[in-house]
Amino acid sequence: MKISKVEIKNFKRFDNLTIDLGETSGRIIALVGPNGCGKSSVLDSFMVYQSQMYRTVGSGGSGNISDFKKNSILPFNASENIKIYVDDGLDFSQSGEFEKREQSSQGNTIFSFRSPYRYSTNLLKSILEQVPEIKDNTDGAGFTNQLDDKITQNYSRIYVHYQEIQEKEDLPPSEAKIRILGELNKSIKNCLDIELTSIGNVMAGKGTLFFKKKNEPGEFDYNKLSTGEKECVDMLIDIFLRKEVYKETIYCIDEPELHLNTGIQRKLLKEIITMIPQSSQLWICTHSIGFLRALQLDYNKDCQVLDFGQRDYFNGPQTIEPITKTRKDWNSIFETALEDLTGLIAPKRIIYCEGLAKPGANNKEKGFDAKIFNTIFEEEYPDTLFLSSGGNTELEKNSAIALQVLNKAFLEVEILILKDRDINPNGNPTTLIQRSDFLKKSSVNRMLKRREIENYLFDKELLELYCKNNNLEFNELQYRSLVKNINEDDLKPIFSKLLKCCTNENIGKERFCLILAKLTKKETAIYKELKNVIFK
Incomplete structure (x- = not known):
């Protein structure tokens, strides 16, 4: 299930906002922008819609609807003020999807939600109490301003599942552990330099998760993880447990980057997307350079990006649509989210072509050819930058210098040289044989087929x-x-x-x-x- 369109009226700071994702919405919807631009309010509208139309999500309650109304005088009804359209273009309330899920006791699996306010409690259980089934969706926060602690309940679920496998299949503890921890450990190790080794022993007073780290002796428990490590493990365990039940679901995650460095952010998003079923959709609010980099380079075709930093979407009728994902728009996204850090983002490929090598005011490209090529290819190749590097005799020299400098700063920058065919002293185009010889000289050489x-x-x-x-x-x-x-x-x-x-x-x-x-x-x-x- 995927959302294709959302209409939000008289909700929080929105007068009348429409989010239009087009006929074919992406698997990943990224809401990007600075604090206070309305990203989290969109996810809150989903939660209010869910709680008023069907059931409450999370343990924090549905809240007082008057707290969410922008104009307290105007009436508010979820079915009128918040409309959510899905794959077939139908208003979700008319799709019959909820009724179908109710028949299989999965009526509360429409949305899976995580707020940005997560704290990692000291995990140590001495007794196993009954916890609600995960399909009931009653753990954690119900809105973006609520605490979202799920690790205790999720630990109990893992522990019970471990015992059930042992008993039902008569497996020794080592095999049951591999069955339970194998897939989860793969995701954890892809993000962090740690490995989950044991789910402890509740009856022995050691009801917690145990880990080990490469080149460090012995095990250590969950409580000795750093805050960032706890956040990452907590989130991966939660999605790992949900993915078998929440298969046709809108996963909503608000600012998952808290406490995580840029490298882990990118890895974590890749694991989240890998875990979430293909039939589901991820809505993520972020202004993280790591998550944005993953969307740009790893999931460019699968994601749609909503730039909430472009203008004021609160007042009057407003419509926001996904960016076109050209290099220019990506730069705008990074600039919006991270202010002046845009300059830290290096292109994957630089192609030197003929033209004025000296830039204009504010380092603006003055070369005609580079402007043309950047315009033509900015959408399909947003990680490629065409630069002017003088006349055809200066291209090799300038690109060689750039290659030496850039390779010291960035590990994966590819440098190419693109020449016109009119490089002969008399101004006539080279022959096709001469062109072929030029291309064979180096793998970085390129030459137009036309003049x-x-x-x-x-x-x-x-x-x-x-x-x-x-x-x-x-x-x-x-x-x-x-x-x-x-x-x-x-x-x-x-x-x-x-x-x-x-x-x-x-x-x-x-x-x-x-x-x-x-x-x-x-x-x-x-x-x-x-x-x-x-x-x-």
Whole structure:
């Protein structure tokens, strides 16, 4: 089950907010922005909807609805003020999903929720008391401002499950432990430098979890873990226990990055996403560089990012939609969430091309080719940056210097060199044999198949597309008289004539080329040819 649209009215600080995820919503929905922008309020609206429409989530109670109303005078009813639409476009209350779950005693598994206020209690049990079934969803917090301590109940569940396996299958303790701890330990070890070794012995007064660390003698119990380690273990155990029951569920996690360093944040999110069933959806509120990096590089295709830092979404009717995930939008997300730390994020790949090597004001790219390539490929390759590095004779020298510097600061930056074909002293394009020889010299070398970038932009396909989008008529006869060989003709001197094949408007060459670059989408033949030349 996945949410596709949410409407929230007169709730907390929202007047009238619509979240529209489009026809096909992602498996991961990230709400990003600074404190106070409304991220957590969205998750709270889910919890109020759940508690008013069906049942309360967590042990903190449903709260007083008057505390959530923005305008105390206006009436509030969850079925009217909060609408949640799912996969088929239906309002969830009309989908019959809750009724279907009730028949299988799983009516409270619509949402799984964790608040940011988690504290790790001292875990030591001397007796096993009965705890509610996990499908009842009565553990932990019910709203984002409540404490969310689940480890004690979850420990009891693991311990009872361990005993049941031993008795039902007549297994020795070592085999039962492997059965219980194997998968969970894999996730813990992927995040932390520790391993879960034992679930203790309640009857002996050692009812707690025990761990060991590489190169350290002996075991130590849960209470000796650091705060960050406890948070990570607590969260992984909770999802590990829930995943078999909460299979068609909206998992809501508010700021899971608390107490965790950046490296662990990224690893933890990957384990959470791996554990959560494919048929479920994760809604996560964050302004963590580690989580954002994981979304950008590891789950770019699976996630949708809502930038709550863009503007005020509280007052009046407002609609927020996912960002397009271009490099520019990712930079905006990082900047919104982490203020001036955007500069710490290095691209995965830098491609040096011809153009003005000296940047303009505020370090802005001045090179024409780099602007064009960044515009064309910013959506599919958000981790790639095109930079101008002077004329064709300066590319190798400048890129070699950059490679030495960047490899000392960042371990996985790939440096490529992209040349035009007009590199001969007489200005004529190289032959295809000469191009092949250049490519064979080094794996970092790239060369356009056409003379230069203008020979791609002024292709008939893009000019016709420009005319179609602007209700103009393309003069193909005039175009054919001007362009004899689209691969090798020098088109710069005849730009004004080529422009008249499309429009009589006086548009500067650089501006027109940028317009054509934005039209160079994945479905065009020009995009596919450039992609093959540069990235394949």
